[in-house]
Amino acid sequence: MNNGKPLLSVRGLTTEFTTPEGKIARALEDVSFDVMPGQTIGLVGESGSGKTTTLMSLMRLLPAGGRITAGKVMFNDTNLLALSEREMRDYRWKSMAIVFQGAMNALNPVMKVGDQIHEAIMLHNLMDEDAAEKRVKDLLEMVGIARTRRDQYPHQYSGGMRQRAMIAMALACAPDLLFADEPTTALDVMIQAQVLQLLREIQKSLGLAIVLVTHDLGVVAEVCDSVVVMYGGKVAEYGTADHIYNEAQHPYTQKLLEAFPDVSKPGDTLASIPGTPPRLTNLPPGCRFEPRCHLKIEKCSQVNPPLLEVSPKHYVSCILREGAEADL
């Protein structure tokens, strides 16, 4: 299924912010990956690694002070970065929709949940009032919320239900691509499992492509076909889930996996990564991970390694990657 044309193709995406002090923070640098139709891709990384900024850049919803300075974002055959704001609006919700982080607070507390979904449909002039009303209830049912709860307010919903309602709202205009930003982070393990199961089900029935942003490597392993590991605003490693979890080549990916506790291996020791992620206003000149890397060599502090293919569909940005001896 991965042999076809990508639904979304991101190439060399670079985003910068101007801080209130007037400094330039490079939040994303040279980010590239593909999303195939019907595929789930995971964007993993720690806070500040650029996961959410990537989503916001793709949706062109960057906050004030942020701008995309380079790159191309192809959605089918259209470069989204070349569209006017007016044209871009046609793509949001209808072609690509987003489930925002913190579902607890993303719903309007003084508006009935059903009305909020209804509004999203009507704003895009997709159908008349009656059809939209039916669609609201169908969507709620699809995410496992009783039709009768359409007229309730967010505070009458539990956390898991609010997250489901957010997903229903994102699906309102039948998008081809769904961005989910930490959709399970604030939820209990059991509710998390329910939401992930729901995402898998709707993906299957609607043929949706999903970009899942999370810091939880376990969640990614459970649901993603391919994985982008981000560090300091760059892609550290990108490949199929199997590449990342079983053949990781970037030292950061390797350490991250060792640091993740595994319920199936009680008593295992956990590796930790000393130090903290880099400040985006003061990035190291060479590799972003160099100050914390356990395998670094002298050259790492001078060369900013590009993302290169080490085997089909497996990309690594590290000068110590396999088969790189020739470059050294």
Place this chain on the structure above:
Amino acid sequence: MNQTPMLEVRGLYKYFPVHQALADSLMRRPHSNVKAVDDVSFSLARGEVLAVVGESGCGKTTIARTLIGLEALTKGEIVFDGKLVNAHSQQPHIGLKQLRKRAQMIFQDPYESLNPRATIFEIVAEPLVVHGMIKDRKERVAAVKSALDDAGLRPAEDYFMRYPHELSGGQRQRVVIASAMVLQPELLIADEPVSMLDVSIRAEILNLLRDLRQKRGISIVFITHDLSTVAYFADRIAVMYLGRMVEIGPAREVLQNPQHPYTKALISVAPVPNPRLRRERVILQGETPNPINLPSGCRFHPRCPVAVDMCKENDPQLIELKQGHQAACLLVTKS
């Protein structure tokens, strides 16, 4: 070695009364209660790490708060080092202030549990001031320095005059740990100490707690909803559901040979970081019921995948299955 358990909890109940409408109280309708903790007993040996696991609303945080005296208990006994906590009886007892000198708590959110206007030195030294310990300025500086050092903030002097907002989440949680450890407590109660932290930093904090326990022989009650974290360093695991303990036993035993259907479900949904090991999950439908109106019989029966008729009527008690491994389920029998 001292054989007296560090902590013994016997028949602990904590009910929170629900606010009653005026009409209801005029009609003399009975008061209802949120049964946050409903008859829980366990003990903790010296140097042991007990993990208390469960979903939100299962009563795990209430237990932690009750242990350290932040909530008055409704019924039951807490015995710390052989002495009844806060009792007015003839028995040997220990007051709350004494208790808090020897037992300390670490809270979940390092962004909210530090005073933003105090320096790191003031924060870590405060417990010493409160308990009137170490009056000498030089000795106090030394105590703070060694606590920060132990918590992995080195060189400690560099942190003395800094404020919490200058530190990262991981560093803040280290300050929280340092200010708990400055009193050299024997018992640490950690309420989700790593759930707000990034993965790489999470491992550091867990390693730090593990080291402290090995070096100091400190006992830890570790409260969490995340079984994977627990697998890593608990000696025993207690699983809670709706105010009750449903299973307790040695960590490996509980994780590899779980008996209660709730424990089995929890383990099956804990994500495993390997796509080659995607497993069959037992995903419980619905959510934890309201702890005001508890289900009849076994309180897990409405969501239990294997419930039978008798589960609606009989409330199961913990029974010992193997040495130290207990479960409360009508369908589980002694092997």
